[in-house]
Amino acid sequence: MGIIKAFKLGFDYLKYDEDGNVQDTQRAVDDVNLDIEAGEFVAILGHNGSGKSTLAKHLNALLLPSEGTLWIDGTATDEEPELWKLRQKAGMVFQNPDNQIIGTVVEEDVGFGPENMGVPTEKIWKRVDESLQKVGMTAYRHHSPNKLSGGQKQRVAIAGIMAMRPKCIVLDEPTAMLDPNGRREVLKAVRELNQQENVTVILITHYMEEVIHADKVYVMDEGKIVMQGTPKEIFSQVDTLKKYRLDVPQVTLLAHELRKSGVDIPEGILTTEELVSALCR
Amino acid sequence: MSIELKNVTYTYSPGTSYEIHALKDINLMIPDGQFIGVIGHTGSGKSTLIQHLNALIQPTSGTILYNGEDIWAEKYNRKALRSEVGLVFQYPEHQLFESDVLSDVCFGPMNQGLTREEAEVEARKALQQVGFKEKNYGKSPFELSGGQKKRVAIAGVLAMNPKILILDEPTAGLDPKGRDDILDQIAELHKLRGITIILVSHSMEDIAKYVERLIVMNQGEAVFDDTPKAVFAHYQELEFMGLAAPQITYIMHALKEHGLPVDEEATTVEEARGSILSALKEMHSPLFHEEVTGGQENA
Numbered sequence A: 001m002g003i004i005k006a007f008k009l010g011f012d013y014l015k016y017d018e019d020g021n022v023q024d025t026q027r028a029v030d031d032v033n034l035d036i037e038a039g040e041f042v043a044i045l046g047h048n049g050s051g052k053s054t055l056a057k058h059l060n061a062l063l064l065p066s067e068g069t070l071w072i073d074g075t076a077t078d079e080e081p082e083l084w085k086l087r088q089k090a091g092m093v094f095q096n097p098d099n100q101i102i103g104t105v106v107e108e109d110v111g112f113g114p115e116n117m118g119v120p121t122e123k124i125w126k127r128v129d130e131s132l133q134k135v136g137m138t139a140y141r142h143h144s145p146n147k148l149s150g151g152q153k154q155r156v157a158i159a160g161i162m163a164m165r166p167k168c169i170v171l172d173e174p175t176a177m178l179d180p181n182g183r184r185e186v187l188k189a190v191r192e193l194n195q196q197e198n199v200t201v202i203l204i205t206h207y208m209e210e211v212i213h214a215d216k217v218y219v220m221d222e223g224k225i226v227m228q229g230t231p232k233e234i235f236s237q238v239d240t241l242k243k244y245r246l247d248v249p250q251v252t253l254l255a256h257e258l259r260k261s262g263v264d265i266p267e268g269i270l271t272t273e274e275l276v277s278a279l280c281r
Numbered sequence B: 001m002s003i004e005l006k007n008v009t010y011t012y013s014p015g016t017s018y019e020i021h022a023l024k025d026i027n028l029m030i031p032d033g034q035f036i037g038v039i040g041h042t043g044s045g046k047s048t049l050i051q052h053l054n055a056l057i058q059p060t061s062g063t064i065l066y067n068g069e070d071i072w073a074e075k076y077n078r079k080a081l082r083s084e085v086g087l088v089f090q091y092p093e094h095q096l097f098e099s100d101v102l103s104d105v106c107f108g109p110m111n112q113g114l115t116r117e118e119a120e121v122e123a124r125k126a127l128q129q130v131g132f133k134e135k136n137y138g139k140s141p142f143e144l145s146g147g148q149k150k151r152v153a154i155a156g157v158l159a160m161n162p163k164i165l166i167l168d169e170p171t172a173g174l175d176p177k178g179r180d181d182i183l184d185q186i187a188e189l190h191k192l193r194g195i196t197i198i199l200v201s202h203s204m205e206d207i208a209k210y211v212e213r214l215i216v217m218n219q220g221e222a223v224f225d226d227t228p229k230a231v232f233a234h235y236q237e238l239e240f241m242g243l244a245a246p247q248i249t250y251i252m253h254a255l256k257e258h259g260l261p262v263d264e265e266a267t268t269v270e271e272a273r274g275s276i277l278s279a280l281k282e283m284h285s286p287l288f289h290e291e292v293t294g295g296q297e298n299a
Helices: A052-059 A083-089 A106-116 A121-134 A149-160 A180-196 A229-236 A239-245 A248-258 A272-279 B046-053 B078-084 B101-110 B116-129 B146-159 B175-195 B204-210 B228-232 B233-238 B247-257 B271-280
Strands: A004-016 A022-036 A041-046 A067-071 A089-095 A168-172 A200-204 A215-220 A222-228 B003-012 B022-030 B035-041 B061-066 B086-087 B162-170 B196-200 B215-218 B222-226
Touching: A004 A052, A004 A222, A022 A052, A022 A222, A041 A052, A052 A067, A052 A168, A052 A200, A052 B162, A067 B003, A083 A089, A083 B175, A083 B228, A089 A149, A089 B196, A106 A121, A121 A149, A121 A222, A168 A180, A180 A200, A200 A229, A200 B061, A222 A229, A222 A248, A229 A239, A239 A248, A248 B247, A248 B271, A272 B215, A272 B247, B003 B101, B003 B204, B022 B222, B035 B046, B035 B204, B035 B228, B046 B086, B046 B196, B086 B146, B086 B247, B116 B175, B146 B215, B162 B175, B175 B196, B175 B204, B196 B204, B204 B228, B204 B247, B204 B271, B215 B228, B222 B228, B233 B247, B247 B271
Parallel strands: A041 A200, A041 A215, A089 A168, A168 A200, B035 B196, B035 B215, B086 B162, B162 B196
Antiparallel strands: A004 A022, A004 A067, A215 A222, B003 B022, B003 B061, B215 B222
16 A cells, blocks of 8 residues: 555535535545555646645545545544644645744744654754755745745745655645746755655646656546546647646647647657757757 | 836835835836736835836835826825726735625726616626626625636726736636636737736746736846847846746757757747747758648658
8 A cells, every 4th residue: 555545535515504504515526546655756737626625635634535535654534533643644735835834933933843743852953954954945044934935935834844754745736826936946845855855745736847757647627536647648638638727838738739730759748858859850 | 098117216114124125216118008027036026016006005216107197296196096007916816805796896896986787887897808607796706716716806906997907926826727718818808908918927938928028027126128039038047037938938949959940039839839840841851741742851
């Protein structure tokens, strides 16, 4: 079994009337099966309202399944009475950097997680040092978080998760509010954590260029997983992706258009280098 | 309906140790009917700049003229200015507050002095122009999806019939289809109503596709002000400012370096496709056979 496994996972949002009776249910996650191996970099794509974020909230037990089961590192989330233990294994980073920073000094913010877990003080500082270093924010440790750029704040948020030493980190559109530079910084930090620390990464995003290095991509629509495969396999299907309100990286789209016009190059080109070597043989 | 900025400077917290020069000596002329893009990294002064355009903040020094009149003159009617220069903030969904969509969009025009009936006429027109379906008019704004909320918020500003519409990252957090839909609608409005559009965006691809003029903000200064093609030609300087060019720009430069005679100035997929096809033809590349003439290569 992988680090995260879902079997026939289903989730309903309930709408109540004024007397507290269930008035309406809305299925947000429907019959989802997942098996994510430790150390993998997994991306989840899907349009607004496709169920990505609801699924993500199951991955660290912020939501519990209405149907089916989700296991984090072998423990079913609906059978663990102490959910915070699970949340230490799978940390979560959200979209808005301003909503997830609580400390008045960067290093205190990063230390909040381990302190809450009851880690002894000297070990907390060691973890803070390590985590800040991993995301390249050591130079800012004594700064106030509200003077940082968006990308820097997101890296502090990631360091705060890393200080809890999770096995898995779930990022729900971490770059949606950032400028191009901030986006690059955050992605670089996330990829390094995955490659150097072997942390499992689950990245939810609307930016297609951000997933080209993932090991595996899942595409969601109406709560279901409708496509899965390597980035190359997924992005070869330009027209299917458009049907799901998604897109492909510009370089992939350009290659696709050139193919349609009769140029003899392979489908599923993901990087500028690939396109250049296909065209300039 | 022009806006002119003359030597505009803005300083946050002047005289304290937190003093920040957010705008430094900005000179801009914004004539009627342009579609303008504004880019810049976080903290470059973009938001401060656009808040000056409808008098939400007063410049520390310099003047702002709307149709030749100083908007900070003593008797100037700034309330009227704000209904002519509409501003849609980033995360416009946070601006929604009424119990149903139609009432929310009516709020602006009613504030301008229209009756509910008159306001509804404007509101319906605006909602239709942003592509919002009539069957959802009675819904609570909080039941809507992200894309729908943004449309309602934009309609709320449009219903006041602004002459200039400023949008601060209207598509942040939307899926690709939602992003294209909203921007297509804005481009359509630009054509239909002939209003000036000022679009702040972090997406260079969107900028390249839609705008005719691009202003680049860096450290409080407008460092570039030209066509997108001319600005993106400076892609290395843009990177230095924490920005980038569209991915297509990089592809075209890389192809040229590897000997394919393409137009480096292409910034959209469509332009790049045309340019690559004609370069391949010119090179008599074995990769490309034109269907009509078929097999004309003589290597």
